[in-house]
Amino acid sequence: MSLERLEAVSELRSLVDDYAILTDEKKISEQMNLFTPDAKFTIYIGGQLISTITGTESLEKEFMTHVNEIKCYFTINGQHKVTVNGDTAEGIVFSQMKVIREEQGVDILSDYSIRYDDVYVRQNGAWLIQERAEYMIMIESRPLQS
Incomplete structure (x- = not known):
């Protein structure tokens, strides 16, 4: 594996x-700032497309609406597999x-439990998310026990 690929x-x-x-x-x-200005973000629940958002302006509005309803987030990333091809990559x-x-x-x-299918591009020396498809594989909700 080349040093350039390892760095990517x-x-x-x-x-x-960071996301x-x-x-x-x-x-x-x-x-x-982690997305290209024309980024596309899609959300699937149970295999059904429920939302498609294009552009960081629209994405920010959508995320802000959601964030205002949430008291706390806690995220753990697991496996991350990428295929790099020059200044583009899929993950x-x-x-x-x-x-x-x-x-x-x-x-x-x-x-x-979420799977993200991503398309990345390197612009001006920085990797950005150009497309992100979010697949909500499992969802469980319950009253929080103190």
């Missing part, structure tokens, strides 16, 4: 981890996201 793989792992960290910290405006990321929101005065914990 490391930088791409950092990119997906998760900024989500957990609710830093949505900063998170938009698969598996993540576990826990979310706490309040419903009728009760804290609800939702646990999401």
